[in-house]
Amino acid sequence: MRAFTGERAARRGPMLVGGALLLLLAAPLYLGSYWTSTLILVFFYAYTGQCWNILGGYAGQVSLGHAAFLGIGAYTSTALFMFAGLTPWLGMLAGGVLAALLGLCIGFVSFRFHIRGAYFILITLAFAEIFHLLALHLESLGGAQGLFVPFTGASWAKMQFKGNTNYYYVALALLVVITLVARALERSKLGLYLVAIREDEDASRALGVNTMRCKLAATAISAFFTALAGAFYSNYFFYIHPDEVLDVELSVDILLRPIVGGAGTLFGPIVGSFILTPLAELSRAYFSKEGLIGTHLIIYGLLLIAVVLFFPRGVAPYLARLVAGKRTS
C-alpha cells in the first residue's frame, strides 16, 4: 500500500477506517433523508470510481468508456426483471458477466493492437458511444423513452424499497466489498504486475509478465463490478435512460473521483467522492434552479485542470501524510 506507510500510520489507519465505518453504519439514524440520499450517491460514485481505479489507476489504462459497463449492468438486470421476472440480485450478476465479456472484447481489441495511453482513452470512448447510440435506437429496450422500472412493493428479493435507508445499506455494502476487492488485488501478484505495467509496460514484459493477460484480467474485473452499480442504479432511481446510464458524462463522472482523490491508491476514489459528490449535488441543485444547466460540468472541467496542474497524484496522498502525522521534512 502506497498511501499508508510508516508504523504509526499502520496503527492509526485501521482504527480510523473502523471508526468511520461505524459512523457510516449508524448514519441513517441521525441524518435526515436528504443527507442519506447524498451519502448514497457518495457511495455510488466511490464504488464506481474504485471499479475504474482497478483498470485506470493500478493498471494505468485510463478508460473513458466505463458508462458502457454500467449501462449494460443497468439494462441487463432491468430487462431480466421486467421481462422474465428474475430477481435483480441475479440480474446484477448476469449484467456483470456480460459487462466482463464486453470488457474482454474491448480489451482484447485494444491490447492486441497495442493501443495505449491517449489512444486507449479514445477507443473506450468510441465503444461506449456505440452502445449509447444502440440503446437509443433499440425500441425493445425502451429506446429514447428509457425504461421505467415498475414498483411492485417493497421487498429485499426484488431490491425495491420504500424510503432510502435500505438503499443506503446496499450502497455501503457494495462500497465495502469493492474496497476489499481492491485491497486484495493490491496485495496480490496480479496487483503488483498491474502496477509494474503502469510504470513501464515494455520493461515488465521483458521481465516475463504476461501483460496481455494481466490487463485483460483488470479490464474484466473492473467491468464486472461496474455493471453491479448499474443494477443498483436502476433499482434506486426506478428509471434508466441511455443519456443517463450510457453517456460520456457518466464516464467522466466515474473517472473524476479517483483522479481527484488519487488514482492507483486504495482510498483515492473514496476521498474523491466525499469531496466531489456533495459539491456536484449542491451545484447541480443550485444552478439548475437558476436555469443554468451545465454549470456543474464547468466546475468538473476546472477541477480536472487544477488536479492535473497541481495535484497530479490526487489529494489522498496528502491526506495520508496528515493521518500518518508526519510533520518532519
Add this chain to the structure above:
Amino acid sequence: MTLYVQAILNGILVGGVYGLVAIGLSLIFGVMKIINFAHGEMLVLAMYLSFFLFTLLGIDPYMSLFVCAVAAFILGYGVQRFLVNRILHVPEEMQVLLMLGVALVLQNATLVAWGPNFRAAQTRYSLSTVWLGPLVMDVPRLVAFVLALALALLLYLFLRRTELGTTIRAAADNRDGAVLIGLDVRRIYAFSFGLGAACVGAAGSIILPFLPMSPYSALSFTLTSFIVVILGGMGSFLGVLVGGLFVGVAENLGAVVLTSSSKYIFSYALLILVMVLRPQGIFRGRSG
C-alpha cells in the same frame, strides 16, 4: 446511381472542411504531441462567434472568417501558454485529462451562455444551388470546399516557406535540438497551438452557412477530426487532407445506405477500425 454519385460529391465538398479542421488537430499533435480533446469545442465556439457577428452586426461569415481565426488563435495560444506548457513532461493520459477539462469548460460555458438549442444562420446564399447535369451542389458547401483548400494551402506554404514555419517544423522534429540552437520552444509551442486553433476558427465560419450548431455538436466534431487525423497519419499534411475527403465520402455514403441516426454508429465503428488497423495512417509504410 445518381444518388451515390451525389453522396460522393457532397462527401468530397464537406470532406475538404474536415481536412482543414483535422489539419489543425494534426499540427497541434505533430508539434507538441498533445491531443487536443477540445478541438470540437473550439470549432463550435468559433461558429457561435461567427453566428453572432452575422446576426447582430450583419457581418457575412466569409468576412468574419479572419476575426474567428484570430479569436481562436488567441484561445489556443492561451491554452498552450498557461496550461499545456506546464505539463509537457507528465504522462500523456494526464495531458488528455487536462484537455478534457478544457473541453468540459468550453462546452458547458457555451451551454450556459446560449442554451442547448440548435441555431442556424440564414444567409442569402444558404439555400442556393448549382446544377451539374443531374447532380446538385449547394453553393455554401462549394465555397466551403474551395476556401478550406485555399487556407490549407496557405498554411502549408507558411510552414514550408517562411522562417517562422521552419522553426515550428524544427521544434516538431527535434525538441532538444531546437532548444540547443537557442529557439524559444515554449513560445513556438504556444504559437503552433494558436495556429492549429486558427484552422478550426476559420472552419467554424466557413461551415456556418450550411450547418446548424449546438453546444452538443462539439463531441462529434472532435471525434470526426480524430478519425480523419488517425486515418491520414498524425502529422502528415497531405494524408490528413485526403483523410478528410475519405471520411466525408464515407459518412455521406453511409447516410445513403444507413438511416441517418445510425450514421454516427458507423463513424465510431470507423474510428475503432482505423485505430486498430492503421494507427500510423494510410499514407505511411507499415512499421513497428
